[in-house]
Amino acid sequence: MTDLLPPALILLVAALLTLFTRGHLRTAVILAAPLATLWAIWQVPDGVVATYTFIDYQIEPVEGSALRRLFATIFAIMAFGGGLFAFRQARTSELASAQAYAAGAVGVCFSGDLITMFVWWELMALFSTLVVWCGGTSSSKAAGIRYAIMHLLGGIILKVGIDGIAVQTGSVDIRPMLATDFATWMILIGVLINTAAPPVSAWLADAYPEASPTGSVFLSAFTTKTAVLALILLFPGEPVLIGVGLYMVLYGILYALLENDARRILAYSIVNQVGFMVCAIGIGTQLALNGAAAHAFAHIIYKALLFMSAGVVVYRVGKSKCTDLGGLFRTMPLTTICGIIGALAISGFPLTSGFTTKTMISQAAANENLVFVYMLLAAASAGVFLHAGIKFPWFVFFQKDSGLRPKDAPWNMAAAMVLFSALCILIGIFPDAFYKFLPYSLEYKAYSASKVIFYLQLLLFSGLAFFLLLPLMRRTLTISLDTDWLWRVALHRAVTFASAQLLAAGTKLGQLTDKSFAALRSRAESRFGERLESTRAGVFARAWTIGTTALWIAVLLTAYVLFYLV
């Protein structure tokens, strides 16, 4: 068993090879490495496979379980699909970064201890920043810097928590905990930052849409979902997560409704979907955790599919604002159909993957008698159809005729989209085959007439609402402020103001000291100064005659003698 290396190493080596190969060889590396990783993932047995000792702590680089293999599997599938989508269009640096980024995600999946997890976690932060920068524009550079600062900050908070746990318990083992003291709170916050939880949700919609058309496909998959896995492993049943999740669900919908940029709409809906998972982890029953894991799996596929269809549009027309797009279905039928399949899946339409996984979370809420949570999730399901299910395909592919007549997707992009569309539908039609891979073996029936009718009503009447409210949905050339305004504008203004004030205060202080020094100097001069033309010399600078001096010396000596004798 000692010869088992972390499966993530395959992708890491592939990332290096991608940099140094060209042509077909590079293509082979990009497509074969995820498949080899997939094979390696399924060689990992349950339990801790290898342990080392590192400064008194047990390091467990590879630990297997059904849950860990499930997440690693979808990350490997994503690396394959993303690679297929991108290998002919993306820059080599982006492809290599994306593979190293995927390696980080797979590495987190099999980390048996917090230190190993942290190392892979930071690797992801590093290479995802590079993927953002590969967008190549000045705004992607700036967004990448903001992204990196946020994730490095999150990493520091996480590290503080890990160190706290290590000191308190003497062990860095990954095991379920609740946020009860400083160290556990730090870990929870550090992980939640990566899920785009409030109050820092803005980093996601800020950075992902600035990446290249291919880069945002990779970005949509790994960071938030490894954080979901970490939450399942570390904080199952943490009640705070229910509230955090519900906030994220509604935040995603409202911001997506206001948004004009197609890829930013999709980015907001990542926050929304991850909110469903976070909420499920907060509920914490076996069914809820199964639901969170299943939903993460399904979500990665349909969200990547949506970003692919948006990516093809950006690649072909170079635009992503709804106000510039429309009517593209005429010349991009395949991209349109794949986009619609992704949109139906994210909305949880029956016969798509979203339905078979999202309803599991709702069922878990109902089983725990959480009426409020269940009802909000149902309303949110309607809202998802509104903002992602209809709004995205409608404004990009239908709406008005923008006059654009771009070609449909290049063959490799088309192949990746068809592959992921097929997965969306397969999981929707054969959920039981998929449920076998979930962490807990539970009896769950995805389809019942009652449930299907309920969701069809919910979704179709949301559709009715969309088309009736269409005049209210007119896109405007605007962005929406978020909490990041606080550090992008308010903090900047405060620093500018403070430095201006300090400068003014410094000048004033300088003037004041100059003045007092000048006064001191003139006083000194008046006492000690030499005789100038117009003034008398200072008291101490005057010359005395010999007689006066001798007299004064005599007086002083007499006084001295007198004092000495008395």
Place this chain on the structure above:
Amino acid sequence: MTKDSKTDHWLVRPATIRWLWRIFIVVLALTVLAQFLLPVKGYFGVDGWFGFAAVYGFLACLGMVFVAKALGVVLKRDENYYQDQASDD
């Protein structure tokens, strides 16, 4: 944009759109009427009411669109807002 309804794509001709609306309304009605044949078993009673999901979904969307509109009044800025902020200094 006045286009000859015969030369444009068949999917966007007014006649097609009228038909799509009719089909949509029939489907909407069917999903609600289906409840007579296959009763919806709610978890909490209220969600099993006739047409509950239809009304709830519609009102939820209405609510979210209006809340988003209201938020937009406060939060919406010109799309070059951040660039303008940066160039102010």
